[in-house]
Amino acid sequence: MELKVQNVFKNFGEKEVLRDISLSAQSGTALGLLGRNGAGKTTTIRIIMGVFFADKGEILIDGKPINRDKIRIGYMPEERGLYPKIKICDQMAYLAQLRGMTSKEAQKACDKWLERMSMTEYKYKKLETLSKGNQQKIQLAVTLMCNPQIVILDEPFSGLDPVNAMLLKDVIKEMIDGGAIVLFSSHQMNYIEEFCESIAIINQGKIAIDGKISEIKHSYPRDRIAVTSSQYEKIAPFVLQRMSEHIIDVKNDGENTLVIRMKSPDFKNRLFAELSDFDIDCFKVCEPSLNDIFVEYTEGGI
Amino acid sequence: MKHILQVLKFEYLNCIKNKAFIITTIVIMILILGMSFVPAIIMDIAESDGDSAEGDIIGIVDNAYHNSDLITQSFQKIYPHGVIIVTEESMDEVKAKVDKSEYEFAVVLNTPISFTYVTKNNSLMSEEVRTITEAVQGIYRAVNFEKFGVDYDRTATILDAPIISETITTGTDQTKNYFSTYVLVMILYMAIVMYGQMVSQSVVTEKNTRAMEMLITCAKPTHLMFGKVFGSGLAGLTQLVVITGTALASVKMISMKSLPEGLSEMLTMPVSTVIYALIFFITAYFIYAFLLGSLSSLASRSEDLNTLTTPVMMIFVVAFMIVMMSMTSDINNTLMIVCSYIPFTAPIAMFARIALSDVAFHEIIISIVIQLVSIYLLGMLAAAIYKIGVLMYGKPPKFSEIFKLLKEQHQANKALKSKE
Numbered sequence: 001m002e003l004k005v006q007n008v009f010k011n012f013g014e015k016e017v018l019r020d021i022s023l024s025a026q027s028g029t030a031l032g033l034l035g036r037n038g039a040g041k042t043t044t045i046r047i048i049m050g051v052f053f054a055d056k057g058e059i060l061i062d063g064k065p066i067n068r069d070k071i072r073i074g075y076m077p078e079e080r081g082l083y084p085k086i087k088i089c090d091q092m093a094y095l096a097q098l099r100g101m102t103s104k105e106a107q108k109a110c111d112k113w114l115e116r117m118s119m120t121e122y123k124y125k126k127l128e129t130l131s132k133g134n135q136q137k138i139q140l141a142v143t144l145m146c147n148p149q150i151v152i153l154d155e156p157f158s159g160l161d162p163v164n165a166m167l168l169k170d171v172i173k174e175m176i177d178g179g180a181i182v183l184f185s186s187h188q189m190n191y192i193e194e195f196c197e198s199i200a201i202i203n204q205g206k207i208a209i210d211g212k213i214s215e216i217k218h219s220y221p222r223d224r225i226a227v228t229s230s231q232y233e234k235i236a237p238f239v240l241q242r243m244s245e246h247i248i249d250v251k252n253d254g255e256n257t258l259v260i261r262m263k264s265p266d267f268k269n270r271l272f273a274e275l276s277d278f279d280i281d282c283f284k285v286c287e288p289s290l291n292d293i294f295v296e297y298t299e300g301g302i
Numbered sequence: 303m304k305h306i307l308q309v310l311k312f313e314y315l316n317c318i319k320n321k322a323f324i325i326t327t328i329v330i331m332i333l334i335l336g337m338s339f340v341p342a343i344i345m346d347i348a349e350s351d352g353d354s355a356e357g358d359i360i361g362i363v364d365n366a367y368h369n370s371d372l373i374t375q376s377f378q379k380i381y382p383h384g385v386i387i388v389t390e391e392s393m394d395e396v397k398a399k400v401d402k403s404e405y406e407f408a409v410v411l412n413t414p415i416s417f418t419y420v421t422k423n424n425s426l427m428s429e430e431v432r433t434i435t436e437a438v439q440g441i442y443r444a445v446n447f448e449k450f451g452v453d454y455d456r457t458a459t460i461l462d463a464p465i466i467s468e469t470i471t472t473g474t475d476q477t478k479n480y481f482s483t484y485v486l487v488m489i490l491y492m493a494i495v496m497y498g499q500m501v502s503q504s505v506v507t508e509k510n511t512r513a514m515e516m517l518i519t520c521a522k523p524t525h526l527m528f529g530k531v532f533g534s535g536l537a538g539l540t541q542l543v544v545i546t547g548t549a550l551a552s553v554k555m556i557s558m559k560s561l562p563e564g565l566s567e568m569l570t571m572p573v574s575t576v577i578y579a580l581i582f583f584i585t586a587y588f589i590y591a592f593l594l595g596s597l598s599s600l601a602s603r604s605e606d607l608n609t610l611t612t613p614v615m616m617i618f619v620v621a622f623m624i625v626m627m628s629m630t631s632d633i634n635n636t637l638m639i640v641c642s643y644i645p646f647t648a649p650i651a652m653f654a655r656i657a658l659s660d661v662a663f664h665e666i667i668i669s670i671v672i673q674l675v676s677i678y679l680l681g682m683l684a685a686a687i688y689k690i691g692v693l694m695y696g697k698p699p700k701f702s703e704i705f706k707l708l709k710e711q712h713q714a715n716k717a718l719k720s721k722e
Contacts, residue, residue, distance in 0.1 A: 013710065049519045051693070053714070075519045081512030086316065094312045098305060098520035142516065 001027040001062055003048075003150060003181050008057030010043055017043050019205045021057070025198070027149075030172075030182035032196035032213075036298050040205040041185050042078065045152050048183075049075055072099065074148030078155045078185070080139050084128035088114075091127070092142055099146045106145075113141035116171065132159045140168065144175065151175055152183045157191055169194070189290040199290070201297045208297040217287040222265040224286035228257045231278050243267075243274065259286060305521040309529020310536070313504065317537030327541050331548045338552035358406035360384045361396055366411040367445065373411070376441045380433055396420055409434055414442045482571035483657040484629065486579045489542075490650050491622045493583060495615070497538035498590040501531060502598035502611055509602050514692050523692050524685040527599075531591045538587065575657045578666075585673040586649035589680060590618060596684035599691030600698045610698055621647035625654045633658045642669050645676035686711060 003025045010018040018040050025031040035041045046052045048059055050068045059066045083091050089110055096106035114120045117137045127135060136159050143151065153172070157165055172195060176182055186192055192199060193213065200210035209216060229235060236250050236258055248261040262271065272283055288296075317323055360381060364373050370388035377386045384406070391399070396408045400420045407430065410418040417438055419431055443461075447454040505527075508514045517526055597610045621641065628638045633655055641651035642665075652669045655661050690707050699707065 046693075051518050055714075073519070075516070077512065077515040077519075079512040079515055081515035081517075083508075083513050084511055090312075094308070095516060095520055097308050098517070 001149065001179075001181065002060075003066075003183075004060040004063075005044065005048065006058045006060055008044070008047060008054040008059075010040075010047060010052065010055050017205050018047075018054075021202065021205070021207055023200050023207070023210065025181045025183060027179045027181055028176060029197050030176055030184050030195040032192040032199035033183055033185040033202065034187075034192065034199055034294055034298075035185075035202035039202045039298070041202055042154070044202065045075070045154065045183065045185070048150075048152065049073060069100075071150060072146050072148045073150045073152065074143040074146060075152045076139055076143040076154055076156055080135060082127050082135070082139060082142065085126055087124055088119075088127055088130075088138055089123045092138070092145060095142050096145050101146060109145040109147070110141075113145045117141050117167070133161055133164050136160060137164060137168075140171070144171070148180060150181045150183070152185075154185045155187070156184075157186065157188055189294065193290055201294060203298045209293070213290065216293060220288050222268070222285045222287075223262050225260045225262065225268060225271060226253065226257055226282070226284055226286045227260060227275065227280060228255070228282035229278055229280050230256055232256050232258050235275065235278055238278075239271075239274075243271070246270075256281070305525040306529045306532070309521065309526055310533040313530050313533025314536050317500070317534055318540065323537070323541070327544060330545050334545065334549050335552050338549075338555065358384045359404065360386050361391070361399060361405040361408035362386060362388050363391060363393075363396060363408065363410040364388055366414045367441070372441060372445070376437050376444075377409075380437050393418070393420075409438075411438065414438075414445070479571060479575070479657050480629070482575070483654060486571070486575070486657065487622075487625055487629070487650055487654055490579065490583055490586065490653065491618075493538060493542060494586045494590050494618065494649075497534060497587055498594045498615075499611075500538070501534045501591045501595045502607055503604065504530060504534065505595050505598040506601050506604050506607055509599065509692065509695075510604065518692055523689045526692075527595055527685060527688045528681070531588070531595055535584075535587050535591060539583075542583070571657075578653055578656050581670065582649040582653040585670065585677065588677045589645055589649070589673065590614065592677070592680040592684035596687035596691065599688045600694060600704065602695045602698070606698045617646045621650055625650050629654055629658065643672055645673050645680075648673050683708075 003023075005021055005023040008018055008021045009016075021040070021044055023031065023033075023044075033041050033044070043052065047054050048066075050066075061067075061071060089107075092110045092113075093103065093106040096109055097103060101109065110123075111120070114123055117140065119134065119137055119141070122130060122134065122138075127138065130138065136156075140153075140156060143153070151172075156168060156172070160168060169191075172182065172184075176195070182195070184192065184196055196213065198210065198212050199216070201208040227235060232252070236252070239247060239250055239258075239260060246263050246267045248263055250261075251259045253259045260271065262268065268285070275283070358381075360377065362373055362377060364370060367373065373388050374386045377384075387405075389396075393410060396405070396410060397420055399405045400408050400422055403422065405420075407422070408420040410420065412418060415438070417434065419434060421430065443458075444454040447457055508517065521529075593614050594611050597614065598607055601607050601610055624637060624641055624647065628635055632638075638651055638655060641647040642655055644651075648669050652661070652666065656666060686708055687704065690704075690711060
């Protein structure tokens, strides 16, 4: 299955919120949806969910306009929203039934997911009596209990302790392996890198960049080399003296690592050969981090 | 439709299970039960109290006739259990004795036609002055009739001949239904205010807790609103039925205690009145629940609720005031007739008119049809406002802004339809 957002435009009154947004995601993969606050992520998600209609453009499933009665979508909003004063099992069952489950199926799914989240003991408790992290787990259980084909998670990890984060990671991985399309919106780049093959960065209502993370990183000039060696103190003057015409500068990056900036990426192999006399632990091209990419594409926006 | 039913069920059960809701119901039931015993208790007290208790000393200073036999006789007639003492004490002495409770009260006859009533505590309900006036008047008449040689005792039967009257009402007897109508109009008013606010509160809570964010991805806002309005309404109706049931049962209980005819008549009401009350409760509920529910969707915190719902509440309060005031004068005045066709005031205005007078059947039908049409239109309007409101956070918009947004939405829908 393929989810495609095609050339979507959306205005709220005078304000242009989305301008020509296009995305696509396949079954069994996760797409990271990045962007600064107010960039248009939530609006995009809401258009996919059918809460808003696009002024122009379409949401397609396998090339056909999406039929939301047939496709099950699980959505976890960034603003966690459940009833604080109602018993957990009651509200889980209610939301599952609104999404088309029968009462019995809903009960079963409720039990199953509470157990999966190791929250069974809270079944008859009111939501407000739970800690923030546990409420978060309930929210995720609500999102996933209808066995969705498309899962949309907005900042799912905020407020979770490391153990719960692990649990959540496992669950999300399970969903991806199970063939769901996962749309993942977060500002915690490490999680994006962990789950998502592809990303799309939205800035001021436009797609700033999208594609596979590895390809995006690869597209950057590969002119910086990180060298890790116990002899790094000797390497720095050696490089600067011997190859000054090819090298811009050498920086100490801590932990026995030097970052060497070359005038041309083609010099890489010669540099590697020149350093063969030293005891090198690691020699690799410095790729920009997702953080760097994010900042680069969204700086100055909003 | 399925969604509406699911929301309805959820809202209904939540209302019914709500602690505050249960407590309110129980408190009202206890109040009703308590109140139903009040008339009986009052009657008991009145009986034991009598006009004056056994052996109460009543002091009388006779400065007018100087005829203590006449005075004693006349007063003994109206205070058969009292001890009448005719003295010649001064006003100050009398006052002192009354103050020390040596006299229950005292009467100083200044002239044959004026007296001073001296009492320690003058209660609001006291009829003493009237009774004494009658006695003094009786003495005055007897003395003067005698002067002219007329036998007072015989004349008295002519003067005070009891006249027996009977009223036959061909239409609705306003006096008979006044009390029950008053109570029903009160109940209608309070129920609508209460359940209207229940809907408002529940909408704002969903927005405030952001449960709305989840809900709108599961069901259409329109369905959510209709489900909520129906669910809360049904919960309200359940409460009303329970309370009315208690009231009816307690009325049965007191009527067994054989109340005076006037009182039990006041408590009974025709079945048709109760049915009309139910019909107008339902129409009023929908009119106000749609308005309040949709307006509350524009608020993101309960603090903002007041600004949004006050105008609507004001309309209803004004309607209630008009009805209450008209009930004491002419129930079918022009204002009431106009009000009984305006959807916002019609439910209580028309109800009061039906209960207290004869309203032509076609007038009732026209009023109900007007209300039903308004409910339909308000439902559509409410759905449109709700759609805008549910995802709106921050400061609630002004009314002019709401209309602008509605217009925009309408145009967007039109554009979408023409595209299809």
